[in-house]
Amino acid sequence: MSPLSGEQNVGLRERKKRRTRDALVRAALELFTEQGYERTTVDEIAEAVEVSQRTFFRYFAGKEEAAxxxxxxxxxxxxxxxxxxxxxxxxxxxxxxxxxxxxxxxxxxxxxxxxxxxxxxxxxxxxxxxxxxxxxxxxxxxxxxxxxxxxxxxxxxxxxxxxxxxxxxxxxxxxxxxxxxxxxxxxxxxxxxxxxxxxxxxxxxxxxxxxxxxxx
Structure with missing residues (x-):
């Protein structure tokens, strides 16, 4: 693999991680504004983005940080x-x-x-x-x-x-x-x-x- 290909792969991974994080933020805010912060669970946020709860916690310590x-x-x-x-x-x-x-x-x-x-x-x-x-x-x-x-x-x-x-x-x-x-x-x-x-x-x-x- 050429050095350029390696850099492209790193860039691709970072963009994918950014997209996932942004999607989680958007899903969280949509749920919080629609049904309230206390009534929204991490599982609901993760499910809205079609990722696991484990993935959510890879990006945020909890609901507060996402909010x-x-x-x-x-x-x-x-x-x-x-x-x-x-x-x-x-x-x-x-x-x-x-x-x-x-x-x-x-x-x-x-x-x-x-x-x-x-x-x-x-x-x-x-x-x-x-x-x-x-x-x-x-x-x-x-x-x-x-x-x-x-x-x-x-x-x-x-x-x-x-x-x-x-x-x-x-x-x-x-x-x-x-x-x-x-x-x-x-x-x-x-x-x-x-x-x-x-x-x-x-x-x-x-x-x-x-x-x-x-x-x-």
Whole structure:
């Protein structure tokens, strides 16, 4: 066998594994959104893809990991988007642009696995399922720590001794969580809706923190 053939075989195996993993994620999200997280079993997910339970556990530690697989993907894209922002941008501006301008690339990455609409519907399941919401918040905190380190590095600061990177990321993350809770209140769960709401909420950070809210 030539070296090229060996490389092609490795590439073929990796693509097959990726297709299986993506199929399991899609089947899991479809079942979770249709019948609920707690009522869905690993066997049902595996059966929907026509693979064994053993194959499912080859890719995921359990239902929770499958349910939050796209959150992990989206958060990884966001961290890299922050890292790629021009160095002259102030921290809050870099965070703002990373999330607003990153929606398209994040959506493309998600769309390669499942329809974005399914991903957005899954967020409602996460929000209404205590075990998933707790896991989501735990992972979000881990992402906040990674972003804090990126911001500190951009600014030439030590995140362990200078509180500013951590405070900036905490404020930003709080706004994003508020946006997630409010998003879809009017029944519009689309990407443009959450993008517009995110921009509107982030625009209020300065006035909310520095302004006098009391009427004269």
């Amino acid at each position: 939050l697989a796209l959150q992990t993907l989206a958060e990884a894209h966001f961290v890299e988007a922050v890292r790629a922002r021009p160095p002259h941008e102030p921290p809050m501006e870099a965070l703002r642009r990373a999330i607003l301008e990153g929606w398209d690339t994040i959506s493309d990455a998600i769309e390669a696995v499942v329809p974005v609409e399914l991903h957005l519907r899954m967020w409602r399941v996460v929000e209404s399922t205590p075990v998933l919401l707790a896991a989501h918040l735990r992972r979000a905190m881990e992402t906040e720590e990674r972003v804090t380190r990126v911001i500190a590095e951009r600014e030439g600061l030590d995140a362990d001794t200078d509180p500013r990177p951590r405070v900036a990321v905490a404020v930003f993350s709080g706004v994003i969580r508020a946006t997630e809770r409010q998003w879809g209140a009017d029944g519009d769960f689309s990407v443009p809706a959450i993008r517009e709401l995110t921009a509107r909420y982030l625009d209020q950070v300065g006035p909310a923190l520095a302004g006098d809210w009391r009427a004269p």
